[in-house]
Amino acid sequence: MGCMILFFGWAGYTFIAQSGEIEAKSQELEERQASLTKSQQSLNQLQYELNRLQDPEYIGQIAMKKYGLYKPGEIPVRVSESETGND
Secondary structure, rough: HHHHHHHHHHHHHHHHHHHHHHHHHHHHHHHHHHHHHHHHHHHHHHHHHHHHHHHHHHHHHHHHHHHHOOOOOOOOOOHHHHHHOOO
């Protein structure tokens, strides 16, 4: 009878200890999966931008917007905010 009590006590202790470890590992797994998802989204966004940078038209748009560069013979049209009628 004493051996059975010791065995069940040990089994209960082991079960409780392993349940705590499983919970901790499950929490860690969820955090890593969330991090993986975030990394995948970031990678997809960067790949999209990289593909867009392969397009000469997109590079031309960036050159016009950021650096004020225009194609030869092209006349830029600029509209100031005061002329748009937003009074």
